[in-house]
Amino acid sequence: MLEGAELYFNVDHGYLEGLVRGCKASLLTQQDYINLVQCETLEDLKIHLQTTDYGNFLANQTNPLTVSKIDTEMRKRLCGEFEYFRNHSLEPLSTFLTYMTCSYMIDNVILLMNGALQKKSVKEILVKCHPLGRFTEMEAVNIAETPSDLFNAILVETPLAPFFQDCMSENALDELNIELLRNKLYKSYLETFYKFCKNHGDVTAEVMCPILEFEADRRAFIITLNSFGTELSKEDRETLYPAFGKLYPEGLRLLAQAEDFDQMKTIADHYEVYKPLFEAIGGNGGKTLEDVFYEREVQMNVLAFNRQFHYGVFYAYVKLKEQEMRNIVWIAECISQRHRTKINSYIPIL
């Protein structure tokens, strides 16, 4: 948008960028992971985590320590940090941060819709919602009788409204399979986010657009892979692919016709970015496609920190923190189930 935004960036967002870079520096290093992997019990894990930036976050937990408690506490921490960023942000950073929360909001909305349809108590579902995806109208969900009511009364106010309008007409909300709905919402969310970043221009676009393109292509590949052997038809599958990214439009057309994994691999071989990824599958580590995609995502997120004066650092930080949480939960599960053969299959970050 503005040329020479380096001059003006720090006025509005400098403090927060400094803060987020500081947070990034406290992510767990390889040495920390090695220490964690050597723990025998969850108590050891807690002691090791106390030496890192996590500090005493588990101090108030009663015995016995379970993996889900660790997970909830870490998520609370991340939430706290994110809320701090959001509360101190100015436009257009606050819109950017809101876009980031949309993906969690989509999950929460799907959960609430499902619960409302099945007449479950709202309180139980609210507890299970992702805290980053909170929006003010959440408690009001149980008033709605049908999904269309839900949409008209409540969702219209949230940032998710345009995504719903994109996907379908309101009448079709009833019959649609919940999973298809979730994926369609996510597709339109990604497209809107991409447009926003592109319009913002500048370093943000340079950093965020490749990341989002990779996300779109990754979704296309994974959806195709997982839809082999299910009742999802090819046309339906095609409607779930986001309309941007390296694969758009020819790759997506080819992918929609793919029947099995090898065909997918040949399509991927046309793109020199994805060729080495697909080749890394299998091998000694038994890596799956998802694992290699996670690694690539982590790589791109780490690279985002090499440039300054853009909003991508916030996105990258949250994603990296989430990956770290997943890693810690994985190691904790392996320890608590005493199944240490695959304990090293976490994704190293730094």
Added chain:
Amino acid sequence: MITPLHSSLGDRARPCLKKKKESGWAWWFTLVIPVLGRLRAQTIMKARLKGAQTGRNLLKKKSDALTLRFRQILKKIIETKMLMGKVMREAAFSLAEAKFTAGDFSTTVIQNVNKAQVKIRAKKDNVAGVTLPVFEHYHEGTDSYELTGLARGGEQLAKLKRNYAKAVELLVELASLQTSFVTLDEAIKITNRRVNAIEHVIIPRIERTLAYIITELDEREREEFYRLKKIQEKKKILKEKSEKDLEHRRAAGELLEPANLLAEEKDEDLLFE
């Protein structure tokens, strides 16, 4: 022998009865079947004894067959439980793997539960007359979670579903084995109780009754014999007495000898000689 109903000293004076643990009059009935001491009763009792013994042998065979099956089931239960431990561990780990890749899908899964996909049919199996329930599982309906994890973690979710399906099948088998185990245990206890009852209560009772009948019969025989002897003696005495009487009367000359047809030389009635 018939023991009297009451005794002032009770069982203490009768050492043969001291070992009986029950008190009251009920045990008296268990000692001997009240029956008259007749020959016909003896044949009846013998038949009953035979019947009881055959019954005892048959029941013993049934008990053996049940015990054999019981041991087999026990072995199978141990194997299945070990396998169960391994399979559950596998399944729990694949849950952790799926959570790592796909995030937290547990609430979605729990919310979408409506109908059971794996159902169980109960069938009956017969072992030596004991019916054992056997559970068999079957699938019904399609997988309503086919599209879960479409965007993330689909492979791990598929593996997870397979592992837990295996665990469920194993659980059904284990349930069926355990119910058979419990039912067989009951049946074996009952059969053994019956065998013991026949062996230690009914057969001795019949044998005692038989012994009693035999003693009664013997006694009666002795009585008869004694009576016969007495009658013979009496008859002899009577006979001696009457002979003596006869001698006296002959000697007194009161008694006329009746004419002896064979001894007489001359017969008056004969006109011509």
